[in-house]
Amino acid sequence: MRKDRNALYEGDKVNLIPMPTDDPNDPLNLPAWRTWAAIGSLCLFGAMAAAAELILGAMLPVFVIQYSPIGKYPPSYKILQYIHLPENVNSLRALEDLNQNAGPPIWRTFLLSSLPVLMIGLSNFFFVPLAITFGRRPVVLVSGLIAISGAVWAGHSTSLNSHLGARSIQAIGAGTVESLIPFIISDMVFLHQRNKAISLVFGIQGLLIVILGIATPWIIIRVNWNWVYFITAIAAGVFWIVVFLFMPETRYYRTDNEMKGVSRHPLLPGQSRPPIDLTEHAPRTWKRDLMPWGGPVHVKRGLMAFVHTLQTFFYPHIFFVTLLNSATIAATLAAGYTVSPQLLAEPWSWPFEHLGFLLFSVLISAIAVFLISGLLADGLANLIAKRRGRRDPEIQALNLIPPTVISLIGTVLFGIAGDEPGKYGWPTFLVGLGFISYGFLATNSIGVVYVLECYPHMAGPALVNIGSFRSIIAFLLVFDVAEWIARMGYLRTFGIYMGLLGGFILFIPIIFMFGEGWRKRWPGPTERVDVNVVKE
Template identity: 40%
Template sequence: MPEEKYVLDKEILATYGEPMSRRERPHSDVRHARRQTLRNGIASIRQSFVGGSTKLYDTNNQLKYIPIPTPDPKDPLNLPPWRKRLAVGSLAIFGAVSIAAETAVASLVPVFIIYYSGISIKEVAKIKKLPSDSVSHNPLEFYAGLNGPPVWKVYFLASMPLLTTGLSQYLIVPLTLALGRRLVLVLCGMIAWTGAIWAGLSASLDSHVAALCYIAVGTAIAQNVLPLVIQDMFFIHERNRNVSVLWAMQGAISVASGVLSPIVIIHWGWRELYAILGGAVFVAWLLVCIFVPETRWERTPEELNGQSKFHLKIGEYRPELDPKIYGSRNFSSNFGIFNRKANWRTTHKSFIYTAKSYFFPNIFWIVLLNSAMVAIASAAAQMVAPVLLAKGWEFERLGFATFAILVASPVSWLICGKGGDALANYSAKKNGGNREPEMHLLNLIIPIACGCGGCILIGFGGEHLELHWMVIISGMFLIAIMYLSGATISSVYCVESYPEWAGPVLINVSAFRSIVGFALSFKVSSWVEERGYMFIWIIYAIMLGVVSMGLPIMYVYGKDIRRETDVTNLLSHLMPRDKMRWIGILTDLLHSTGDDLQLASRNLICLGTLRKLAPYGT
């Protein structure tokens, strides 16, 4: 046993005596009194320690580094700024390009409806625009009259990858926790560019859909693994702006893909489009292999809360690097794949924590909100093109509609990136230096309002074809702001609320929003055929509005929810079977009046030091 264990044992024996035998246990009334004391102690601990709440500024208003890094140069928090920027850029490009390979045909489903009806792409190219007498008040009626597969089945090209992305999360994230981030990034990147090759060689609609679902397995990392890597490399006051880079880049490259895809399909062919996208994903994958190191790093609860176990000088909030003891970064730490020991126990725990965290009220609400946003964004990607074609747009110019996303990308970055960090840090200063994850929820107000407004505009523009096409493009612009901003804010909020459970809570958010989003949008073409644009999009707006009513509740009571969901589970892991021996220990710790002793008691519990006392329970 370690030397400090013997010292601790002697102190416990001297203070609280030898373990009691079964005969020496006190009378039931005494045991009841002690149990009540223990309950009061646990209640005090819950009040003093809340997971996710951090002291971001000290009494001198100086910014602290949270999580606090170690002196090891191989710690991802200690990467030089230029290396972090290259890593974020590579991740952003890979995530955006791989998603573009998966969703490139989402807005071009009308072209594939015609193609799979037996009309070649060259003949589609000759149709500059739909004849004005071929569309009625419902743009989808023209495609339903073609002698081809059902319209809803062709729309599986846009909707089925969304479902696959959600289901893939349950495998991918646990693997990153067990084997490391870099190995999963490399494997998923290979799946993405090989899937593009398969899609280009597909010979039927079913094979085409299956290939896109295969690509979706590779691109699923963009939903949660990439934000997880950002969390590993950056302090909490930097995360918003860097996570928003991922989504802003996705928006920008989606525009480039959206503009070029119809042009490439009409003039060269859709198989050539997949060849181009597959090559772009391959290049982005190489960038990830070169510039993104392994970032999995196990940290103690005290380090996640900004408290270092290493010596710090007065006024310092991060230890100096010590390459003499820990060694400098080398080829293995920069480019290695198996440079972390596999931890399958973490994978097992992640499944348990995923199941538990889903029922946390704040996480459940975030899942519902994100599901509504994903459903609206997916439906918009599918349903805008038929309206534009009905308004006289040419097939090859459909991609210019994505310029709405290009304009929305910097706006969302200002809202949830730079603006999000500024608002959260300013609120922390006003809160005595304490930063709460609920401060990020204020940034959701604008995206939610944009989402409701975008639904109304798309419904109105789709129902009244005589209106200018800018009506429906404006709706697409507002929905893009909602989706890009909402995804960023939700990821940061979940990671900061449960820093020790970052992977499991991200699984819930990214997986369920994709699955529920698929359920709410996969038959939107049939629903629009039956009920019309305005009715369906008003339903979407009402759905988003109803779910968003939980925002003020979570903002006010979010900390209490985190206290109950996080600390209760933490204590359940730390308590030994016999709690009698703990009463004196908890009482001494909790009745201390000095700030240092109170802080020490909190650290003692967080670090799991009390587990060492378990042998003294009978």
């Protein structure tokens, strides 16, 4: 047994944290191919569940026209392939004028993208406690069906109100992407692999969103916008089947020592984990893994998880990470919602069918997230851990600095290019979008890892803070962004996000210096009945 609990390294040897048990049904004892197949299936499903947020954000001019007075003459939105907004005219104001004071205000149409952000935040309050109560697998499968049904409804909607209702239902199902999927991944991988695994999820999601996003304008012009939802629903249905086949139940209870990397069984010299014991435990079977529902129901644990969510939100380090994520996701959503009108306007005059290519900046960002905030961030954290003997969560604060700075630079580029398109080319505009997207994806994955490392014994409630509160706060920061830009322009609007990000950059060193003391002062509930921990 190791003397130093939580020690990630002993010499050149990597210790396993959490420590697997001798049970073949322990998710940490899955074969490597099965672990990565499960994570991959979650990536694919999560991408389709969340795809509508960025893709439809870039396609909002379609719905502005669809629900304007000229929308009475379908398919009126297809005129976008023939018109360009004039130069030196605020593109958002020009879109608003299409309503002719008779259609819904532009902010209400833009709720098609911003309202789902609020619903995702609210749904996370319930999904994680439900996953703790009933198990991860049934909640993922049910939420997937909710997301698919919402997409089908959206495709059949014929009014803005119906469309908003469908998008809300779709977002409730997509809420699993925000906190439940990282929660499940934390059940399946070790501490030294988490940056890589979680950044891989967001990276692959970015790749699939870009692929679908490039095709979206062609689908809208050659078929109609309804089929964007139908294709999303079909793809999500296929990936739901993949999740059903490859993702087993990952809820598993460990002792507090095992969460810190100490085995409950004596280990022989040279052993890094206890061997599988089939005399004490039933073997893992496909029949058991494919059961949609398995294991006991723990109502008390679920209720306590909800209480602990509210409790941990006010821990200063968790509060900071949540607000930082709120600022980066708000800047990303604001840019995503307002990028296409300016590209359609003079002097850039992008053809509508080419709008999907703007998502290449998001693709490059997603690749960079995996390489820099995944592999490189894990490497940095493990290198420092090797020198210190343990991997402290505050190492992740150092990893937060580059993406936050890059996101800040992105808001500047996006704002100045949006206000002066004649002086700055569209590449500057899209580089700004890419920098902002990278900042969000990277701070999201790193923030999730930080929270998991701070409170591994109550990972679910701590993750809900990122998934729920940040989405609610982000909604408040973006739901009226179209009106802001129509009144103030791009640079002054994105100056709001510049100020927020600049302030958070100044606080990152404080987290690095005082985070350990805060964790000791607020270690979490002493009665750990909420997540995976059981008594010795």
